[in-house]
Amino acid sequence: MKAMPIDAVLPELTGALAASNNAVLVAAPGAGKTTRVPLVFLEQDWLAKKRILMLEPRRLAARAAAGYMARQLGEQVGETVGYRVKHDTRVGPRTRIEVITEGILTRMLQDDPELADVGLIIFDEFHERSLHADLGLALSLQAQSLFREDLRILVMSATLAAEPVSRLLGDAPVIVSVGRAFPVETRFLPKPWTGAVEEAVTRTVLSALAEEAGDVLAFLPGAKEIRTTQALLAKSELAANVRVYPLYGALAQHEQDAAIQPGQAGERKVVLATSIAETSLTVEGVRIVIDSGWKRLPRFSSRTGMTRLETVRVSRAAADQRRGRAGRLDAGVCYRLWTEQEDRMLVAHEPPEMTEADLAPLALELAAWGVGDVQELQWLDVPPKASLAQARELLQQLGALDGHGQITAHGRVLAGMGLHPRLGHMIQKAGELGLGAIACELAVLLEERDIARGRAAFADADISSRVELLRLVAGKQGGARAFAEGQADEALCRRLWSEAAQLKRQWGSASTAENVADVSQTGRLLAFAYPDRIAQRRGDGRYLLRNGRGATFAVEQPLAFAPYVVAPLLDDQGADSRIMLAAAVEESDLYRDWSGQITEETSVWWDRSAQAVRARTRKKLGAFVLQEVAAEAEADEVLQALLAGIRTEGLELLPWSRHARQLRERLQFMSGIVPGWPRADDEALLDTLEEWLAPHVYGMRKKDELQQLSMSMVLEGMLSWEERQQLDEYAPTHITVPSGSKIAVDYSDPAAPCLFVRLQELFGWQYTPRIGRGKVPLTLHLLSPAQRPVQVTRDLASFWQQAYFEVKKDLKGRYPKHYWPDDPLAAIPTNRVRPQK
Structure with missing residues (x-):
């Protein structure tokens, strides 16, 4: 077995876990911690032949790590070493080390909080701080505290700030493995790059192939950029022995395996990867890393309740992880496509997913665990209150939690499905309607990137067309035409079809009796999953979502004229989010499926355009109105609406005669000179309409009826008999x-x-x-x-x-004819030209 840097600290590590239940291991990229550490614990006395669980953030890394360890033992995967990932399990009765993805641990703990046959849980690459890793560690610590004092927990990372984790683990010992296996030279750009990232990566790949020996691993933000770069390289004059491989999560397993396996003799590989290749993964033969400096991360908005993908700058920790890929097998070189000045501005770490993720899955797991207050568990970062409250509100809408926040029987079923609660709820409801097959297809489509490509994806937001495309491709029903026109990702479609088939078998939806060709129920099923994103078309063509937000289609298309749609994917940009994927839903289905959440309210208000009080009964689903009809209103409600209208329109809505205006002005004069006198200015009168005006307008509802009022009599009604006498004395007309x-x-x-x-x-x-x-x-x-x-x-x-x-x-x-005396005090006053004699 080849020596690795981690070997130097393995005695210290085994000793630490022999003496303590918890430990933290910090080891540089390429040190060998992922594949060496689990094996060294197999024969420890304290393990007592129990199993070791090692959590990996990604499926590809989990399969690769298990395969490498199995080869070190001279075995096949599934013997001593196996793995469990979503839709793929390779374990057997002799398996002692299980490499699992993080959500699997949560399921295991929910099913068996004691983990009776597990002796050690290893959290690998914990610096990524995924939601499942944080939750898994919190649950593991409580299981250790309540049920299993002998359970060991080891947290491992290359770029982790170890002290906070050590404190969380009860001041656990920290073991550090220093140094990389081989040195890596870092090269920066001389000036900032302002063009497309794909062009920068293509140019650097070509230069690196000409200047350096070995294979190339280039990091790009996402699959779209990888495909573009792949196309640009295909147009370049690459040497005949250079092969280009994409590597991202949505690829089929055999394509991912091809990217990480050693190349053929004499062949040079260029692997174009997302952040999937940052950690716990050795791409054989690589000694050149090209880092675009960007990655794509999901961002959840508690304001809108939506998640969107954002392309962001990598952190210092992520850049170092990527750089370390070049020094795994030999001295390497890392091209960073940014300047040294930009490098100094990188943030140390990406924020934990806990602070920016959709917390609906977490909230459901906590409810299933029996935790009402998150403070009952130990966290590195406590879940944000606003996001958690919004998640619980959604779970109540889905029927997973009751009104007191306790998990329901339906919620326990959803928690056991391993899907987002939205999708699990949709499959369960669809099964009751005999529509389980199409629901499973929708679920796998919504968990991955869009299968449609090019103009078709941009111009058609109807997810029903994706269901039909998936069936065409996977069922070989004219799929070749779709590929020829570049409409679909064939490999992705086939993998999703396989995953949908597995879901159908698992949840009893594989009956051939189902009309799987019928996609007319797509919108109805999506409404079960996304009740907050049911939307109603407005008069101007935009849509109002049930949660009160606005939405619109980017381009005109048939779906944009549907009265109601469900929009599971929006970009959450601007005042009106752009609808990326949606399906039409019938109003009759809304009444049928959501009758329990349709509210009926009678509104009485002042209609400015009609200058009258109106009363309407509205049936509403969230923010939008399904039906509105005229209604009768109580006289008191009409009165309040009328007074509200006067406050909105102003006192000029009332019929002020000349005499009434003078009377009001006299009252204002009196309030200025006599303390305690009733005020008659606009502010005072509007504030006290109920006192002085209401008795005179009771039963009225229109401006025309208000014109019958005598405002002089109304104002005089504000005064006592004594005040009227005082008014005439103090303020004569x-x-x-x-x-x-x-x-x-x-x-x-x-x-x-x-x-x-x-x-x-x-x-x-x-x-x-x-x-x-x-x-x-x-x-x-x-x-x-x-x-x-x-x-x-x-x-x-x-x-x-x-x-x-x-x-x-x-x-x-x-005015010579008029009277202009020399002594005005002695003169005779006159209202004529001259005084009469």
Whole structure:
């Protein structure tokens, strides 16, 4: 067996776990921890011939690690070493080491919290901090505490901050393996790259093949970029011995295996991979790594309840993991497609999936475990409250949790299915309707990237067409035409069809009696899985989701005219999310399947366009209205809606006569000079409509009916008999001037009431008249014979003494027939041209 760097610390590691239940191992990429550590524990006395479970984040790494260890023992996989991954298990009665993906451990713990035949659980590559790894560790620690004091737990990683994990494991010892197997030279770009990432990777692959020896492993964000780069390389002048292999999660197993196996003699390999090849995986022959610096991660929004894939910069830890792939088997070189300055700006670690993931699966597992409060478990990062609350709300909609947050019998079935609760619920409901087969097909389609390619994928968002395409390809029913036109990913379709068949067998949906060719029920089934994303078409062609969010189709297509759709995949960008995948659903199905969640409410409101109170009974499913009909409303509800309308429209909705306006202005004047007097300004009147207006409008519902009101009588109703007397005394409606005329007092400015009067009518009036029991002088607007203002004053005596003579000179010239005495205080006042003799 070839020596590996990890060998130097294996005695320390075995000693640590002999003396303590828990330990942390930090070992550089390429040290050999994944394939060496499980084997060294097989004959430890404390293991007592029990099994070892080792968790790997990815299926490909789990199969590869099990295969490598089996070869080291000279055995086949499934003997001493086996694996369990989704849709694929290779274990036997003699299996002592099981390499499993993280969700498998959760299932094992839920089925048997003691794990009676397990002696050691190894969490490999724990720095990735997947949701299942964090949950698995939390459950394992509680199982260790409550049931199995002898259970050992080992956490391993290449780039882990060991101290927090050590504290979580009860101050467990930390063992560190330093150094890589071989040195790796790192090369940066001289300046930032601004073009497409596929072009940068293609250019660097060609340069590396010319400059360096060995195979190439290039990291790209996702399958789309890999296919584009593969096409660009195919157009390049590659040497005849260079073979290009894609490597991503959706590939068939044999294609993944081909990418990681040693090449043929004389052959050079170029492996284009996603982050699937970052950890726990040795791609044979690689000594050149090309890192685009990007990866694709799911991001869950608790605001919208949706998950979207985001292309983000890699972290420092991920970049180091990728770099380490070049030094596994020989001295290597790593091309980083960013500058040294950009390198210094990388974040240390990606945030844990716990903080950014859809927590519905986690919430269901916690409920199945019997945990009501997440604080009962030990976490490196506690699940965020908002995301957890939203997850539990969804589970209640699916019937997996009851109103108290306790798991239901249906929830336990979903927890045991190993699917997202949405998809498990859909399969269960579909089985009751005899539609289990198509539900299984939908489930596998929704768990993977889109099988449709090119223009077909962009222009057609109908998932029903994907079901038909899957059946065409997998059933060889005209599939060749689809491939020729580039409509579908053949390998992916065949793998998904195989997985759907396994689901059908597992959940009793393989009956040939089912009409598997009928896709008309696709929308109905998707509604079971995505009740929050049922959407109703608006008048402008956009859609309103049940959860209140907006959505729209990117391009016009037949599905965009459906009255109702279910949209399981949206991009969650902007005010209206773009619908990526959807299916039409019939309104009759919504009434049939969701009657228990359809609410009926009668709304009474002021309709501004009709200027009247309206009453409607609405049947609603979440945010949108299924049906609306006219309704009768209680008189009190009509009154409140009418008053709300007046508050919205303003007091001008009421019929203000000239007399009513003056009365209101007088009331405002009084509130300014008499403490405690009823206020009559807009704010006060609108705030107290129920007190002063409601008794007079009871039974009314239209603006036309409001016009029958006498606002003078309404306002007078606000006053007591004493206040009315005081009003007349303090705020008279008219003032009799020396000429004998009764002039209306203008209260439009309650702080400064005024009198508009011809100057000649005031002859002989020495002082400015006052109101408010002499507290407030009137502002006099002195007018010419033609009723035009010539002077404004609140000091009439001063006017007579000073300004009058200048005014007289001007007016006498313009109105020579009128009376302009030299002594206005001794003159006879007149409302005529000249005073009568």
